[in-house]
Amino acid sequence: MAKDGEEDKFSTSWENCKASSCIPEDEVVPLKYKKRSAKLKSCVSAHDLRCLDMEKESHDGTSPRGVIEACLSLARTDTDSSPDNNKESDIRRSNSRAHSNWSKFFSLWKRKPIKRLASFPPLAVPKISRRKSKSTRETPVLRDLFNFKSSLENFTLHQLQAATNNFSQDNVIGEGGYAKVYKGSLADGRLVAIKRLNKGTVDEITAGFLSELGIIAHVDHPNTAKLVGCCIEGEMHLVFQLSSLGSLGSILHGSKCKPDWSKRYKIALGTADGLTYLHEACQRRIIHRDIKADNILLTEDFEPQICDFGLAKWLPKQWTHHNVSKFEGTFGYFAPEYFMNGIVDEKTDVYAFGVLLLELVTGREALDNWKQSLVIWAKPLLDNNNIEELADPALGNDFDPEEMDRVVLTASLCIEHSPILRPRMSQVVILLRGDEYVAECAKDGPKRSLHRTYSEELLDVQEYNSTKYLNDLDRHREVALGG
Numbered sequence: 264m265a266k267d268g269e270e271d272k273f274s275t276s277w278e279n280c281k282a283s284s285c286i287p288e289d290e291v292v293p294l295k296y297k298k299r300s301a302k303l304k305s306c307v308s309a310h311d312l313r314c315l316d317m318e319k320e321s322h323d324g325t326s327p328r329g330v331i332e333a334c335l336s337l338a339r340t341d342t343d344s345s346p347d348n349n350k351e352s353d354i355r356r357s358n359s360r361a362h363s364n365w366s367k368f369f370s371l372w373k374r375k376p377i378k379r380l381a382s383f384p385p386l387a388v389p390k391i392s393r394r395k396s397k398s399t400r401e402t403p404v405l406r407d408l409f410n411f412k413s414s415l416e417n418f419t420l421h422q423l424q425a426a427t428n429n430f431s432q433d434n435v436i437g438e439g440g441y442a443k444v445y446k447g448s449l450a451d452g453r454l455v456a457i458k459r460l461n462k463g464t465v466d467e468i469t470a471g472f473l474s475e476l477g478i479i480a481h482v483d484h485p486n487t488a489k490l491v492g493c494c495i496e497g498e499m500h501l502v503f504q505l506s507s508l509g510s511l512g513s514i515l516h517g518s519k520c521k522p523d524w525s526k527r528y529k530i531a532l533g534t535a536d537g538l539t540y541l542h543e544a545c546q547r548r549i550i551h552r553d554i555k556a557d558n559i560l561l562t563e564d565f566e567p568q569i570c571d572f573g574l575a576k577w578l579p580k581q582w583t584h585h586n587v588s589k590f591e592g593t594f595g596y597f598a599p600e601y602f603m604n605g606i607v608d609e610k611t612d613v614y615a616f617g618v619l620l621l622e623l624v625t626g627r628e629a630l631d632n633w634k635q636s637l638v639i640w641a642k643p644l645l646d647n648n649n650i651e652e653l654a655d656p657a658l659g660n661d662f663d664p665e666e667m668d669r670v671v672l673t674a675s676l677c678i679e680h681s682p683i684l685r686p687r688m689s690q691v692v693i694l695l696r697g698d699e700y701v702a703e704c705a706k707d708g709p710k711r712s713l714h715r716t717y718s719e720e721l722l723d724v725q726e727y728n729s730t731k732y733l734n735d736l737d738r739h740r741e742v743a744l745g746g
């Protein structure tokens with residue numbers, strides 16, 4: 264959760280912002296990708312058929328080739344538009360950089376046998392289906408939550424006091440904007456992290472508690488924090504399974520024993536899996552809104568678990584995005600469209616995930632003590648693919664160069680200024696895992712349709728290469744640098 268007035272965060276209303284507006288999906292621009300009729304196949308050669316399939320695949324956002332081609336063509340479209348002034352040529356440069364990043368991936372895959380480029384099935388849909396009863400879906404109050412997840416425990420204050428030595432200061436393992444987190448040992452021996460929400464006004468605490476509980480109780484993935492139960496006696500408490508290594512932030516930035524490359528790569532992959540689940544495979548689209556190193560917990564074998572759903576938004580399927588009127592989150596991770604227009608959708612999380620990847624590669628904080636933005640520092644190095652300068656000196660040369668290449672290129676794409684040039688999380692997973700994963704997944708199965716987010720559609724409609732974009736970019740940089 265975010266706290267007003269904290270040094271690395273801020274929370275402010277902004278005047279011209281529509282509060283909680285939404286646009287139905289059918290009002291947005293339809294997809295450009297169209298499939299050729301299967302009838303064509305009857306009068307063409309095997310070679311033609313393969314070409315046709317490849318072309319079809321290239322329009323299919325679920326295939327590796329499609330992932331790359333879709334983004335390449337979007338970058339090309341923007342790059343092709345004629346410039347009238349210097350600012351537009353800057354944008355063209357930025358687009359062609361994105362184009363070249365996608366090209367790097369594309370050429371990598373192009374060299375592989377065509378079989379390995381076959382389409383693969385979408386992520387496994389969780390057992391909890393989207394077809395839950397209407398009432399359950401729309402009234403995420405305590406009663407329903409306990410019905411939904413019968414395993415959730417309702418703790419008494421006495422149980423939590425006993426587990427934490429009466430909330431002793433020695434048991435504090437974390438502190439955020441709204442809560443203190445205590446390590447606890449339950450009577451049956453289970454180790455837990457007890458999040459005691461006691462900062463802010465009663466209204467803020469209640470809203471934060473219900474919001475986090477309402478989302479986390481419906482989330483079930485190996486890479487998300489595990490809620491055990493809650494307690495509303497005295498203060499409001501959320502009880503989680505303890506992640507023994509604490510947060511990635513504390514390990515990466517606050518300890519001398521920094522994780523080696525294989526652990527960092529594992530953390531990148533697991534976090535991408537967890538976020539893909541939230542965006543695309545969960546019963547509803549969940550936008551986390553506060554992806555950062557402090558909100559990635561680590562189990563003893565460095566399995567990452569996304570935590571802190573205090574800001575998360577549950578987007579109804581028919582909503583393309585959410586507009587917020589209050590600026591919350593953590594500075595250094597804000598996507599430009601959120602920062603400028605308050606737009607919240609999947610691509611705002613993708614941007615923050617890109618910053619997280621940069622932290623893993625460089626060992627630097629998203630915003631350092633001098634308020635230097637990691638993104639601004641890393642951009643020129645990313646553009647020149649200068650891995651030597653980018654890589655954390657603590658790693659030395661002890662990293663897998665191919666994995667490092669993939670992570671660096673994925674990070675470049677995720678932090679593209681334009682959401683349209685950023686991959687979706689399922690595409691991120693493909694890019695990060697590389698060929699072996701693609702080959703493993705190259706089985707037939709139903710394909711997920713490529714559906715564009717509101718921020719992508721909006722930028723398409725508004726013309727990506729407008730002066731507004733440049734002003735936004737300048738302002739974003741100014742604030743980031745000025746802090």
Ligand SMILES: Nc1ncnc2c1ncn2[C@@H]1O[C@H](COP(=O)(O)OP(=O)(O)OP(=O)(O)O)[C@@H](O)[C@H]1O
Pocket residue numbers: 264265266436437438439440441442443444456458488503504505506507509510513553557558560570571573
């Ligand atoms: N399950 C857990 N296991 C171990 N440590 C945890 C757990 N949950 C939280 N923590 C620790 O407590 C810190 C704060 O937790 P959390 O982010 O949920 O609180 P918050 O008040 O919402 O924070 P913020 O202001 O950053 O949003 C985490 O960064 C982590 O170090």
